[in-house]
Amino acid sequence: MAHYRIKDESLAHTGKKKIDWAEEHMPVLVSLRDKYRHKKPLDGIRISGCLHVTKETGVLIRTLKSSGAELSWSGCNPLSTQDDVAASIAIDEGISVYASRGVSTDQYYEDINSAMKIRPNITIDDGADLTVEIHKSINDFKSALYGGTEETTTGVIRLRALQKLGKLMYPIIAVNDAETKHDFDNVYGTGQSALDGIIRATNILFSGKNVIVAGYGHVGKGISKNAAGLGANVTVTEVDPISALKAKLDGFSVTTMKHASSFGDVFITTTGCKDVIGSEAIGELKDGAILANAGHFNVEIAVSELERRSVNKVQVNENILQYDLNHRKVYLIGEGRLVNLVAADGHPSEVMDMSFANQFFSVLKLAESKGSLQPMVYDIPREQDQEIALAKLKSMNIDIDTLTQEQEAYLNGFSQGT
Ligand SMILES: NC(=O)c1ccc[n+]([C@@H]2O[C@H](COP(=O)([O-])OP(=O)(O)OC[C@H]3O[C@@H](n4cnc5c(N)ncnc54)[C@H](O)[C@@H]3O)[C@@H](O)[C@H]2O)c1
CATH class of the missing domain: 3.40.50.720 (NAD(P)-binding Rossmann-like Domain)
Structure with a gap:
C-alpha cells in the first residue's frame, strides 16, 4: 500500500488521461517499456525520484515500474507539480508520491525526505536538491546506493562542483549532457x-x-x-x-x-x-x-x-x-x-521522450553496476545518444543514409588529400 501526500485524490481520473495522452507522444520510451517489461531488469531496485510531477514524468514512472522498480517520488520545484498527475501516480499506479503545487520551502524538503525513506539504490534528480539532501546524511544511504542521474544543466554544474571539492559520495550520470537531451529538451522544449x-x-x-x-x-x-x-x-x-x-x-x-x-x-x-x-x-x-x-x-x-x-x-x-x-x-x-x-504544462511530450529515454538507459546502467562505479559525474555514452536519435527518427518514419565501407575508411584516414 503506497503512502503519499498529494492535494486531492479525486483528481486521479484527469491525471490518468493526461498521462495516457503524453504516452501517445513518447514512442521511444514506450518502446523501451515494451522491450523490458518481461525481462524486469529493475526487479528489487528501489528508486527515489525528484522530477517535476508532470504527465511525461508519469510515463517515465509507468516505464520504471513495469521494469520491476519500486519507486518513491517528490517534485523538484515548489510550483511545478500538476496535482491531477500526482493523484494518478498515487492512486492508479500505486506509487508513493509526495508532491503538490504551491508548497512552502519546508514542505518541499519534507517531501524530498519522505521520498528518500525508501533507502534508494538509485536516485533520479532534476536540479540536485535530492542528491544534496542525501549527501547530508550519506552514511545512512551509502551501503544501498548504486548511483544517481541528473536531468538539468544547473544540477550537473552543482554536482561537478561537489566532485571538484572531492565531496561527491556516489556516482552520477549526467543525463543533461546527452546530445539527445540538451540539444532538444533545453532548446526546442524550453x-x-x-x-x-x-x-x-x-x-x-x-x-x-x-x-x-x-x-x-x-x-x-x-x-x-x-x-x-x-x-x-x-x-x-x-x-x-x-x-x-x-x-x-x-x-x-x-x-x-x-x-x-x-x-x-x-x-x-x-x-x-x-x-x-x-x-x-x-x-x-x-x-x-x-x-x-x-x-x-x-x-x-x-x-x-x-x-x-x-x-x-x-x-x-x-x-x-x-x-x-x-x-x-x-x-x-x-x-x-x-x-x-x-504557468504552462512544461515541455512537450515529444522532447521529454528523448530526455526520459536517456533517464531510463542510465537507470539500467546503474542497476547493472550494482554499486561498482566510482563516485564521479559520468557522461552519457555516444552509442546511447545515437540509439535514441535513431529510434526517434524511426518513430517519425524517417530513414537516413549509412556510410559505405569506403566512406568510413576515407573519414577515418589521412592518406587521401588534394
Ligand atoms: N525551464 C526548463 O524546463 C529548463 C530546461 C532545461 C534547462 N533549464 C535550466 O536553464 C538554465 C540554462 O540552461 P542551458 O542548458 O541553456 O545552460 P547553458 O550553459 O547552455 O547556457 C547558459 C548561458 O547563460 C550565460 N550566462 C551565465 N550567466 C549569465 C549572466 N549573468 N548574464 C547573461 N548570461 C549569462 C552563459 O554564458 C551561457 O551561455 C539552467 O538553469 C538549466 O538548469 C531549464
Whole structure:
C-alpha cells in the first residue's frame, strides 16, 4: 500500500488521461517499456525520484515500474507539480508520491525526505536538491546506493562542483549532457514552453515587443528563435563573448542588461546564474515590463529587490504579481520560478521522450553496476545518444543514409588529400 501526500485524490481520473495522452507522444520510451517489461531488469531496485510531477514524468514512472522498480517520488520545484498527475501516480499506479503545487520551502524538503525513506539504490534528480539532501546524511544511504542521474544543466554544474571539492559520495550520470537531451529538451522544449507559459499567464502579443533574453546557451537560443518567430524584436544579454557573438550572427541584437533594462517589454532569464535582473536593472525597468525566468532556480530575477522597492502589490491572476514601484508597474510571472512549468504544462511530450529515454538507459546502467562505479559525474555514452536519435527518427518514419565501407575508411584516414 503506497503512502503519499498529494492535494486531492479525486483528481486521479484527469491525471490518468493526461498521462495516457503524453504516452501517445513518447514512442521511444514506450518502446523501451515494451522491450523490458518481461525481462524486469529493475526487479528489487528501489528508486527515489525528484522530477517535476508532470504527465511525461508519469510515463517515465509507468516505464520504471513495469521494469520491476519500486519507486518513491517528490517534485523538484515548489510550483511545478500538476496535482491531477500526482493523484494518478498515487492512486492508479500505486506509487508513493509526495508532491503538490504551491508548497512552502519546508514542505518541499519534507517531501524530498519522505521520498528518500525508501533507502534508494538509485536516485533520479532534476536540479540536485535530492542528491544534496542525501549527501547530508550519506552514511545512512551509502551501503544501498548504486548511483544517481541528473536531468538539468544547473544540477550537473552543482554536482561537478561537489566532485571538484572531492565531496561527491556516489556516482552520477549526467543525463543533461546527452546530445539527445540538451540539444532538444533545453532548446526546442524550453524554447516553446517558456513562451507558452508567458502567453498563458498574460495573453500578450509577442509581435512587435522588445523581448530581452538573458543568456544565449541552449535554453536562450530556443527562446530567442521562437520569440523572433512570433515577430518580437529580440535582444540578448550574455557574459560569454563566444555565446554573445553567436547571438549577434544569428541575427539578434546584443547588449548589456543595464542598457536593455530601459527598453525591454518582456524579460526572460535563461542563465542558471543569480541576480541577472538585479538591483541596477530593476531601477531602470520601464512601466509595464514583464519579467519571467526559465532557468532552474528562482534566483535569476532579484525578487527581494522588487519586494524592497515596491509600495504596493496586486495579484493580477494566479501567475502574475504586479509590483508598484513609484510610478511604474512591473509584472513578475510565476514568482520568478520556471515559467514553463509554473504557468504552462512544461515541455512537450515529444522532447521529454528523448530526455526520459536517456533517464531510463542510465537507470539500467546503474542497476547493472550494482554499486561498482566510482563516485564521479559520468557522461552519457555516444552509442546511447545515437540509439535514441535513431529510434526517434524511426518513430517519425524517417530513414537516413549509412556510410559505405569506403566512406568510413576515407573519414577515418589521412592518406587521401588534394
Ligand atoms: N525551464 C526548463 O524546463 C529548463 C530546461 C532545461 C534547462 N533549464 C535550466 O536553464 C538554465 C540554462 O540552461 P542551458 O542548458 O541553456 O545552460 P547553458 O550553459 O547552455 O547556457 C547558459 C548561458 O547563460 C550565460 N550566462 C551565465 N550567466 C549569465 C549572466 N549573468 N548574464 C547573461 N548570461 C549569462 C552563459 O554564458 C551561457 O551561455 C539552467 O538553469 C538549466 O538548469 C531549464
